[in-house]
Amino acid sequence: MAEKQLKERIIETALKLFERYGYHGVTVDRIVTECNASKGGFYHNFKSKDELLYHIHDVFITYVLNKAQEAYVKYKTPTERLCAIIQSFVKVFDLYKPHITVFYQESTYLKPEYSEKINEKREQFKQVIFQVIREGIEAGEFRSELPVEITGMSIIGMINWTYKWYKPHGSMTIEEIAKVFTDLILHSLLTEQAKQKEEISAFFLKNFSHS
Amino acid sequence: MAEKQLKERIIETALKLFERYGYHGVTVDRIVTECNASKGGFYHNFKSKDELLYHIHDVFITYVLNKAQEAYVKYKTPTERLCAIIQSFVKVFDLYKPHITVFYQESTYLKPEYSEKINEKREQFKQVIFQVIREGIEAGEFRSELPVEITGMSIIGMINWTYKWYKPHGSMTIEEIAKVFTDLILHSLLTEQAKQKEEISAFFLKNFSHS
DNA sequence: GACATCAGACCGACTAGTTGGTCTGTTATT
């Protein structure tokens, strides 16, 4: 099939419009007009405008959560895990920028039934991060004076905020940005011993040096 | 005057409602009902619902920008300036949590005439931060390999994100949270020499140690 | 000090426009 499916076209168009004008700044009429569809076509594919919003949320959070869990399983030390999660998380901005914008701007407007499901996955994602930090402290790789939750939310916030300013095709690639983030975060978490330790600093330098 | 002025009551009520239900989730009718006012009273005080939204934005960004500029003037070294800005910025969350939530959630819906004014101040605020980082690098206090803009946006993002999870009257005071942020940021910015240097590390320890 | 005048704060029924969602009909597909 050469033509894209209607559902896909609707989602793409909605995403583009929501990102720019906000969920409430875009009417269903506008979405269907802009992708050469109709009200009927829209409501054949979605139960409601809310369901479309949910769908967008779900695609993104599901992806991010999976990536984080994969990274957790793939690596074994807290530092490596953290780096891998950061890297994959940041890279999502190239793939899902519009999703992310909608996710963080419009989640207020999700109907309770939907937001419950989304929040569950969101919570799981946070827990993966907290877990890594906790293990890092226990292993002596991360500074023990750091409170896990706040540190975790700092990292998440720092990365999430990217959606407010990141422009794909800008002067810096997403990989370069990811490196800066990793560098900043490792500098603030690692203990002096960990920075010295061979294997950790080797991993650190190999992947994230500026030289 | 024992009774609060209507305009103030409207703003407070709107803030509370917007924070919870979002700008589009709250009707003018609901605002006026909830604060025992009327449509007439509302439109006597505001040209439009949009103007109310603008007003909320402006109060917050004006305050934050002033605080940052004050901090810049008051201190002389980049490290001190940065710490002071972070501290005052984070503390705003106790004062203006609802404003901030509205600011970051609903700015999409500001009419162009309004958003232009807001963005100007927003840009100024960013520039203060960038400036401090730039000066810190030049002075040898901050690591020279850090790109100014990204580092600045990391700091801003990390702090801003607080609005998503901070609960006043929670288990940690805003001052404690501010200290953690400062600690994380200084660890990621300061050069090894700066960490050693007496006056800087003294300032660092005096204000932000965990002991 | 009593009264007329007036301005500004506030009220609330009403309107005009908008928007999500429905319903009936048409077209493609197997």
Add this chain to the structure above:
DNA sequence: AATAACAGACCAACTAGTCGGTCTGATGTC
């Protein structure tokens, strides 16, 4: 022929904003 995919006119509900009117208090005048 039967079903799924889609079209588009239509509807009902909602909501920002309006407009004529009321109430209160200040000011000036005799």
